[in-house]
Structure formats: C-alpha cells, structure tokens
Amino acid sequence: MSEKLWPKSRVIVQIIMFIVINLLILSCTKVSPTGNELKLNDKEYFESRGFEVLVFENQYTGMFFDEKTAGIMLIHHGVRTATGGAVRLKPTPEQWDQIPAVVERKVNKENNSIDVLLRYDDYNFDSWIHVQPQGNGILFSVTLDRPLPEKLVGRTGFNLEFLPSAYFEKNYTMDGKTGIFPLYPTGPMEVKPAATQIRQYAGHSTFDDRGRAEYVEPKPIATGRTLVLAPGDPERRIRIQSQDSDLMLFDGRNVAQNGWFVVRSLIPANQTGKVAEWLLIPNKIPNWTRPPMIAYSQVGYHPDQEKVVVIELDKNDIPLVKASLLKLNDNGKWIEKYSGEVKEWGQYLRYHYLKFDFSTVHDTGLYVIQYGDQKTVSFQIGTHIYDNVWQSTLDVWFPVQMDHMFVNEAYRVWHGAAHLDDARQAPLNHQHFDGYRMGTSTETRYKPGEHIPGLNIGGWFDAGDYDIRTGSHCGTVEHFVNSWEHFGIQRDETLVDQQQRYVDIHHPDGKPDILQQIEQGALALIAQHRAFGRAIAGIIVPNLHQYHHLGDGSTMTDNLVYNPKLKKYESDGFSSGTPDDRWAFTNRIPWNNYSSMAALAAASRALRGYNDKLADECIAAAQRAWIDEHNQPEVEDSLALRFRGTGEIEPALQLYITTKDKKYADRFNELIWPALEKMMVWNMQYAAEAVPFMNEDYQKKLIPFVQKYKAVNDEIPTQNPFGVPITTRGWAGNGFVIDWAVTNYLLHKAYPEIIGPEYTYRGLDYIYGCHPSSNISFVSGVGAHSKKIAYGNNRADFTFIAGGVVPGILRLKPDFPENKEDWPFLWGENEYVINICAEYIFLANAVRDLTRE
Ligand SMILES: [Ca+2]
Ligand SMILES: [Ca+2]
Ligand SMILES: [Ca+2]
Numbered sequence: 001m002s003e004k005l006w007p008k009s010r011v012i013v014q015i016i017m018f019i020v021i022n023l024l025i026l027s028c029t030k031v032s033p034t035g036n037e038l039k040l041n042d043k044e045y046f047e048s049r050g051f052e053v054l055v056f057e058n059q060y061t062g063m064f065f066d067e068k069t070a071g072i073m074l075i076h077h078g079v080r081t082a083t084g085g086a087v088r089l090k091p092t093p094e095q096w097d098q099i100p101a102v103v104e105r106k107v108n109k110e111n112n113s114i115d116v117l118l119r120y121d122d123y124n125f126d127s128w129i130h131v132q133p134q135g136n137g138i139l140f141s142v143t144l145d146r147p148l149p150e151k152l153v154g155r156t157g158f159n160l161e162f163l164p165s166a167y168f169e170k171n172y173t174m175d176g177k178t179g180i181f182p183l184y185p186t187g188p189m190e191v192k193p194a195a196t197q198i199r200q201y202a203g204h205s206t207f208d209d210r211g212r213a214e215y216v217e218p219k220p221i222a223t224g225r226t227l228v229l230a231p232g233d234p235e236r237r238i239r240i241q242s243q244d245s246d247l248m249l250f251d252g253r254n255v256a257q258n259g260w261f262v263v264r265s266l267i268p269a270n271q272t273g274k275v276a277e278w279l280l281i282p283n284k285i286p287n288w289t290r291p292p293m294i295a296y297s298q299v300g301y302h303p304d305q306e307k308v309v310v311i312e313l314d315k316n317d318i319p320l321v322k323a324s325l326l327k328l329n330d331n332g333k334w335i336e337k338y339s340g341e342v343k344e345w346g347q348y349l350r351y352h353y354l355k356f357d358f359s360t361v362h363d364t365g366l367y368v369i370q371y372g373d374q375k376t377v378s379f380q381i382g383t384h385i386y387d388n389v390w391q392s393t394l395d396v397w398f399p400v401q402m403d404h405m406f407v408n409e410a411y412r413v414w415h416g417a418a419h420l421d422d423a424r425q426a427p428l429n430h431q432h433f434d435g436y437r438m439g440t441s442t443e444t445r446y447k448p449g450e451h452i453p454g455l456n457i458g459g460w461f462d463a464g465d466y467d468i469r470t471g472s473h474c475g476t477v478e479h480f481v482n483s484w485e486h487f488g489i490q491r492d493e494t495l496v497d498q499q500q501r502y503v504d505i506h507h508p509d510g511k512p513d514i515l516q517q518i519e520q521g522a523l524a525l526i527a528q529h530r531a532f533g534r535a536i537a538g539i540i541v542p543n544l545h546q547y548h549h550l551g552d553g554s555t556m557t558d559n560l561v562y563n564p565k566l567k568k569y570e571s572d573g574f575s576s577g578t579p580d581d582r583w584a585f586t587n588r589i590p591w592n593n594y595s596s597m598a599a600l601a602a603a604s605r606a607l608r609g610y611n612d613k614l615a616d617e618c619i620a621a622a623q624r625a626w627i628d629e630h631n632q633p634e635v636e637d638s639l640a641l642r643f644r645g646t647g648e649i650e651p652a653l654q655l656y657i658t659t660k661d662k663k664y665a666d667r668f669n670e671l672i673w674p675a676l677e678k679m680m681v682w683n684m685q686y687a688a689e690a691v692p693f694m695n696e697d698y699q700k701k702l703i704p705f706v707q708k709y710k711a712v713n714d715e716i717p718t719q720n721p722f723g724v725p726i727t728t729r730g731w732a733g734n735g736f737v738i739d740w741a742v743t744n745y746l747l748h749k750a751y752p753e754i755i756g757p758e759y760t761y762r763g764l765d766y767i768y769g770c771h772p773s774s775n776i777s778f779v780s781g782v783g784a785h786s787k788k789i790a791y792g793n794n795r796a797d798f799t800f801i802a803g804g805v806v807p808g809i810l811r812l813k814p815d816f817p818e819n820k821e822d823w824p825f826l827w828g829e830n831e832y833v834i835n836i837c838a839e840y841i842f843l844a845n846a847v848r849d850l851t852r853e
Helices: 008-028 389-401 469-486 511-531 590-607 612-630 639-647 649-659 662-678 682-693 696-719 732-750 759-768 835-852
Strands: 046-048 051-055 071-077 079-088 102-107 114-121 125-134 136-143 157-162 169-173 178-182 187-192 214-218 222-224 226-229 239-244 247-251 261-266 273-282 292-295 308-313 322-328 333-343 341-350 353-357 365-371 379-381 408-409 413-416 495-496 504-507 538-540 583-585 811-812 817-820
Touching: 046 157, 046 353, 051 583, 079 125, 114 136, 114 157, 157 273, 169 247, 178 222, 226 247, 273 811, 333 759, 341 835, 389 408, 389 413, 389 495, 389 504, 389 511, 389 835, 408 696, 469 538, 469 590, 469 639, 495 511, 495 612, 590 612, 590 639, 612 649, 639 649, 649 662, 649 682, 649 811, 662 696, 682 696, 696 732, 732 835
Parallel strands: 408 504
Antiparallel strands: 046 051, 051 071, 071 079, 079 157, 102 114, 114 125, 125 136, 136 273, 157 261, 169 178, 169 226, 187 214, 222 247, 226 239, 239 273, 247 261, 292 308, 308 353, 322 333, 322 365, 341 353, 365 379, 408 413, 495 504, 538 583, 811 817
C-alpha cells in the first residue's frame, strides 16, 4: 500500500471546517427532544437521536471469549453497527484471541465521559480508554501509564469493529481515496512464524498450519488518517479522524468467517500518556425516528384464538389511537374489516409499547394490519394454519443434523457420514474450549488417547457446532417421545437406513420418521452405556482449529482411526497419524447419567414394536444405571451433588411409566414436592407430565401449585408487553418460552379449569413473530417472513436450514434487544439447537391440538 498521507495541518483544518459546518446545520435545524449531542443518560450510555455509544456495558464474559457483543459499541439509527472497541493485540481478533479484562469503569456524569481501565494479565499490560462526546461526534483516547511491553510492540492497537453486513455494497473513503467494502474477503495476507503468535485461549490455536509452524494475519486494505464509512448512505455514514497515528482498515473475515471490518490504530512503542486518539463523527438523519414495528404472528391466527399484536415505538414517536385490520376481497382490494383502539402498555427496555386486540375477528381469509401509514405483509386467519408448521423441522432440519450418516436431499448432499473415527478417550486434567472437562481419572477402563470402539453411531450435531452433547440428546429424545405419545405422529417423508448410514430427505420408507429420530438418539446414548455402563458428558473434537468447522461434517476429521505408529498427516489408507479423532469426555456426572436413564426409559416405550431389540436394551441399561448410580459414593460439594436429588425426578418418572414398578413412583413422589416448593417453575413440567400416570391424591395435591403457577403466568404481562417469560441471559430465550408454553399445555390438559389455552398460543405466537425488535418468525421457512440467515452449520453461506428454531432476541445491556437478520454468526441469537427444535415440534402439535378443542 502506498497511499500518501495528508499533512497533519490539513487534517486539523478539516476538523475545524467540519465542526463549523455542523454548528451551522445545528443552528438551522430544530433540535429534537433528546438533543443532537451525545449525552450520558440514566442508563449510563451516550445517547443522541439516531446514534448511541455504549462503553463496556457489555463485557467479555470469558466463556466463549470474543462473542462480538462486548466493548465499545455503536448503535446507529437503531442498528448495532460496531462492536469490540478496545485495545486489542491483533489486527482482527478472532473469537479465541485474548480479550482485555475491565479493571475499572468510571462513569463521569459531571463531565459527560466514561473511563475504562483494561488489562491483559498475560502481559501485565494496562491501558485507559477515555470516551467523551465532542461537538457532533465522540472522542476516543487511549492513554498508557507505562509504555507497551516489548512483546506487544507492533501488535497492539485501538480497534473498533464494524458489522460487515451493515456495510456490504457500500463505499468507504480513506483520505479521499474511494473504495468498496469487499462483499467477500480477498486478502491481502501475511504469513508469520507460529512462535510469534499471541497466545490464544488456553494455548489452543484456531489455525491449522499442517505442520508448517506458521500462522496468517490480514494486512490492511486501506491506510490513512481520515476514514469515511458509507459516505453515500445517510444511515450508515461514519467519519473517523485520527490525530497522530494512521488508521488501518482490515477485513477480519480473511481469518475467520465471523470476523468484522476492523478499524485500527497501532499504539507506538516507548510512549506513555495519550498514545492514540480518534474523533468519530456519525451522520445523523435530523429528527430520526425508528419506524413502528408491528409484532404479530407470521403464520397467522386460528379464528378462535386470542389475537393481540404488539406495536413497538421509538421513544420519540407519538402513539396513534387506532389501528385497523384490512381483508383482501375477491377483486384483490384491501377492505377495512375492523378498526379498533390501540391500548397503551408502557415502556419495556428502550421502546414504547402499544397493544392492538382484534380477537373479535373470526372470518377466515387474508389480512394485513395497518398502523399509521404502515402495513404488515399479509397473514392468514384460518382453521388450518397450524397444519403445516412443524413438518420441516422433522423432515429436513433433524435429518441434516444426523451424525455418522450420509444425508441426501434430492440433488443435494448435505454431508457425508461424519466422525466414523469416533472416539478417543479424552486426556486427564483437561479443560476443553466448549466447556467439557476431565479430572484426574478417566473413570473408565480406557487409557487417555485410547480408541474406544462403538461410539460412531447415532446422534445429532448438537447445534451449529458438531459435538455429541449428551444432555441435549437426552432432552431431544424425551421431547420426541412426548410428541409420539401425545400426538401419534406417523409422518413418513424420510428414508433412514442405519446399515447403509444413509438418509434421504423427501423419500418415504414406510417407517414413521419420529421413531427413526428416536432411534438415532437412542443409538448414541446406548453406545455410551455399552462402552462405560453409564452416560458420559459428550464427544467433541480435540482441536480448536477443527471446532470452528463450517461445512460438511464428514470433513471435520479424516474418518480414519488414529494410529500412533504413523506420523502426523500420514495415512496407510486404513488408519491415520493425524490426531483428529473426537475425544470422549468420560467423567461421571450424576445428573447427566440420570438424564440418560430418563431418555432411554422413554425411548424404550416408543421403540417397542419398531425395534424391540433396542427397546429391550434401552430399558435394561436405564435400570442397571439407576442401581449403579445409587451405589456410587456421594461426591463432596460439587455440581454433581447439587443435582443429585432433583436429577432423579425425570428418570424416576420415566422408569415408572415404562416399567410400572412402584419403587420409581415412590422415589418420584419423594422428590417432586420439595422440588416444587423450591423451584416450581423448573419442575412443573415433570409434575404435569406425571399427572396421567399418578393417582387422584397426586392430582389433588398438585392443584395449589398449579394455581401458583397460574399466578406467575398472569404476572408476566406486567413485566413485558408480549406476555411470555423473556430471559435476559447470555443466550436468547426462545427455548425457555417454548418450554413454558409446553408446560402450560400439559397443565391445561390436566387442569383446564385453572390453566387456559392462551399461554400456549401466546408462546408460539412469540416464536412466530410477536416479539421485540422485529416481527420475524424464528423458525426458518415457517411463516411469511422467517429466519433466512441463521447459525446452522451452513452459516458461512448466509443461509438457513428449514425447520430450525433459533434462540431469538438477545438483550444487550442495558436495554437493546437484538436479533440480527443479515448476520448469521451471533450464536446467542441465531444458533439452532437440537433440544429446542424437538420441543418446538411438540409445541406446534400442542397448539394444533388446542384448535380442535
Ligand atoms: Ca457444543
Ligand atoms: Ca421414514
Ligand atoms: Ca481420524
């Protein structure tokens, strides 16, 4: 790169000119209620109309390292366009690169600024970032009390990362020289010696150097002092001016598909005091107001169900008093069918909410909702609308997740038979990057690193990654069994041949697909009992450079069992010297084992008559494990012990339902009541599932809890306008909403006089679009407008897998609900997970059942 740098004086003149022009503009335009200048608000972020700056409200959690939801972030005209503002040790930090810890965060109300002290423990390196509005923009200054540690010279900079999809098909200028943001990463790259790599998470490496002792880093695509992002787009235009050091623009996607466009200034060596300073000036559309968002179900409504839409307004928006419902007539014209008052709900997170109830409209047909000059796309009211909403989850999404199988769909192969080299005994004293850990003993008859035969069958890719996570497998199998037993789902649109390891989507084979999925799950679970006599935590790739795999699961390993006699990357055609086989994490975890017993006991009922041999083996293994687990010595003060009591509730119930042996019912009764006293919300589903199998005393004894549960339900609409429990943890809460709706369905079936059907409908409505931030359906391919860009294992293609359900709306602290529709890589918002998808099948069938009441 040989861009000529502008003289400093010219930059200063430019800044002065800019400030003068902006002051002129300011004096001519009416100042909005929130003002044009950034001000620290009560929630401790900088706010102006159309532009906000969050400074470490959201910190790196350390759990998955850089999740692109931490550091300094920009919200520009309602969209979070920048993240990761911090002093960083790489040009384009990846997920597992080092993250700074926040030692101190000072919010200075009196002078409208925030100071953050960041620390990298590995290097004993501290830096201060001072953030303060200036004129129409905001100033970021980095100061050091001590100079950069020698090892960090040339590699440390102030970074701010911009969302690629917000800048796709847009330009930038660097010191006046124009460019186009690359749609696809195309280098340039630099090769560096591995020894100079900044240590990644726990010493792992994201880079597979195939024995070359090197790694790669992107080089800048533009360098200069003044960068304008999207100069032609008033919504996205940002100007960044650096006083004393160059700005470099990088494309992080060159090293990781989930990378962002990074703007960076290097921090100079041997300097203290102010070492970098940027003035960032956003364009703001005068009096910008976020358009109203009408939250409704993309699938539509059954004529007899409650129909309430929620209207989400910008805080500067003035609520209207009426909304209307238009119906399509035979001549293709939209005719007003209903007009009604919109009711004030109030403030939730950062928006203002109204509700519009049109439950009195029962006529079937096509409708749109009109609020002001906004119309939704059309939706249906009809008795049939829930008839075809869950099938793609069973027909397509689950087959695509099937591990150890070749999965075909018409002309397309989703993936080959994966992980045929499963699995090796995981090493001792190991903390794995996906949360698995091994202690001081394998607790099996296998030596660390030894191949364990028989684990290469059944199971699903747990989520957007490809591990066999035992806990989620257990939940998935149980949800499938529940769907089978409650709704008798006979659907057959998929061929599954376990002998050939072959799956063909849209190819009936005379066998119910749901039983074939239960078998797939049971095979993975029983394989663990065959090898170890109990469940293990899971099976996962050993190397970080394998873990971030995107694409065909069958290429994640070489499918050849590891042979220590061969050299690395060498193969004799039958075995391989490359240690890429997945590891089995084998520690004994009581609650995991109990979940497995529950799933196997349930599976044995469903498999009876379909695969009797496997059904017999499942129930025998579950009963044997039950005895074995009760003979284990108590583990002292561990997570395991805490779950020991409550973990038995599920298997006790499932073993009882399968065997009718009273000892299991007794144990269930012994445990369920104190569990309901302590944590009713978490245990109510088990209590409700048990009702049809317990006596009248049980059913009576549960009534006060059901009443209490209803009281909790009826409290929810005062907490948020959507009337479903919305969690605010690090992973968005669709799974919890589905679970809640299912529990309410089971309670409604058992206690219709206490629990009405509305909660179950409401839960599904939420999933289909009646939620904060947008009205997208969270089930890919279901509803008029649904998730077309999600975190499946095809996420690098910015696409989806039909029938997958994503986690949904993530709340970024303090008040920003987000679900990116144009960026698949935020797993907390967009990652499909097996147990949630299986429970969704149950919920959709439950709602369909309610429509027949
Ligand atoms: Ca995982
Ligand atoms: Ca089938
Ligand atoms: Ca292998």
